[in-house]
Amino acid sequence: MLYDFRSFVNPGHYAFGKGTFNHLGELIDRRKTPTNDWTVFMIDHFFQDKENILNRIPKSDKDLVIFIDSTEEPKTTLVNKYRDQILAHQDTLPAVMVGMGGGTAMDYAKSTGLMVTNPGDSKDYQGLDLIKNEGIYTICIPTITGTGAEVSMTAVLSGPEKKLGIKCDYTIPNEVIFDPELLATVPNEDRFFTGMDNFIHNVESMNGSWINSMGLAFAEKSNDITVEVFMNKYRDQLEADEKMMVASIMGGNSTTYGQVGVCHALSYGLAVVLGTHHGVGNCIVFNQLEKYYPEGYKTFKEMQAAQGVEIPANITAGCTEEQFDQMVEISWALEHMWDNAFGHDWKNKISKEEIKDLFKRM
Ligand code: NAD
Ligand code: ZN
Structure with a gap:
């Protein structure tokens, strides 16, 4: 199952560049039909009181706006709740789902759009190719960039048992609007943490056993740009944000044609047991991975110094042995990531004791 042939899918439409957000209304209207004529907007809660952006959302009376609290990462329970809210909103299905924000809001839109047309609990679809029916036409609009979501x-x-993606051909967004002006308000620290998610995706896929020429080319170019962005090589923030959006597209593709590795396996353990957010969690983990990714580690520290961002330390200091064991088990179960990092005989290359020791140093 892990190593099956796959023909990968990308989003169908891209609108790229400053000002593209102004065309959201046109793009939505193209997808409406006489019966399915309304839209769901899932928008990061940062914008809840930002009138200058909200006024530009092409919302009509029939539409539904859901503000996404991105303090916590997407939960299956909330996906189910939003799905029920959408089904109760009108007698027909929406024509379009818009996910506007970071990985959190976009993943909510992608998954909820699928759950509207697939019965049951979203936790039962965590895994590969479990979704049966195509979802609602989804437009993603990143407002912070690096996850590649x-x-x-x-x-x-x-979910109640695991942190795992709903992964299948239908999960891909149908359309993406990349407008760098939407990133202007991102705090420096968040910009760095989400940008480093991208850097780490690339390091892990480039150094993994699953990589092919396609993934490698995306990863190399993506990290060239990411390093330029975080070593302050661009004229101004708008240019850097636009470049970083390109790096994120390429980084997303580097993991499509490759796979993540040690850092993501460990950071999922932190996320489930301590609720550590993905971007910062990856930085906390990567800070301990010099042995596994020496070159990437060196560049990471240079970018951190250039940005003057602190990486939280001692976050596991108060953890019980039971919590450490739980983190280890969650990480260990992410077989595909270990397999990519160390090859099919990964169990001979890393032990649960070594993983536990890494968690204790974080
Ligand atoms: P995020 O979406 O959680 O947002 C981080 C912070 O930035 C939040 O506080 C948010 O309010 C704020 N923010 C967003 N846009 C802003 C703006 N324009 N101005 C000011 N603040 C803004 O962060 P993220 O790092 O983009 O996403 C993390 C999530 O992505 C995790 O849940 C992770 O699991 C997921 N992820 C998904 C994929 C995928 O392929 N689907 C890949 C990597 C990560
Ligand atoms: Zn990631």
């Missing part, structure tokens, strides 16, 4: 075939959800 806007171009990826997965929507990562935390």
Whole structure:
């Protein structure tokens, strides 16, 4: 199952560049039909009181706006709740789902759009190719960039048992609007943490056993740009944000044609047990991975110094042995990531004790 042949899918439409957000209304209208004529907007809660952006959302009376609290990562329970809210809103299905925000809002839109047309609990769809029916036409609009969620075939959800994506051909967004002006308000620290998610995706896929020429080319170019962005090589923030959006598209593709590795396996453990957010969690983990990714680690530290961002330390200091064991088990179960990092005989290359020791240093 892990190593099956696959023909990968990308988003169908891209609108790229400053000002493209102004065309959201046109893009939505193209997808409306006489019966399915309304839209669901899932928007990061940061914009809840930002009139200058909200006034530009092409919302009509029939539409539904849901503000996404991105303090916590997407949960299967909330996906189910939003799905029920959408089904109760009108007698017909929406024509379009818009996901506007970071990985959190976009993954909510991607997964909820699928759950509207697939019965049951979203936790039962965490995994590969479990979705049966195509979802609602989804438009993603990143407002912070680096996860690659806007171009990826997965929507990562935390369920009662696991943090795992709903991954299939239908999870891909149908359309993406990349407008760098929407990133202007991102705090420096968040910009760095989400940008480093992209850097780490690339390091892990480039150094993994699953990589092919396609994934490698995306990863190399993506990290060239990411390093330029975080070593302050661009004229101004708008140019850097636009470049970073390109890096994120390419980084998303580097993992599509490759796979993540040690850092993501460990950061999922932190996320499930301590609720650590993905971007910062990856930085906390990567800070301990010099042995596994020496070159990437060196560049990471240079970018951190250039940005003057602190990476939280001692976050596991108060953890019980039971919590450490739980983190280890969650990480260990992410077989595909270990397999990519160390090859099919990965169990001979890393032990649960070594993983536990890494968690204790974070
Ligand atoms: P995020 O979406 O959680 O947002 C981070 C912070 O930035 C939030 O506080 C948010 O309010 C704020 N923010 C967003 N846009 C802003 C703006 N324009 N101005 C000011 N603040 C803004 O962060 P993220 O790092 O983009 O996403 C993390 C999530 O993405 C995790 O749930 C992770 O699992 C998921 N992820 C998904 C994929 C995928 O392929 N689907 C890949 C990697 C990560
Ligand atoms: Zn990631």
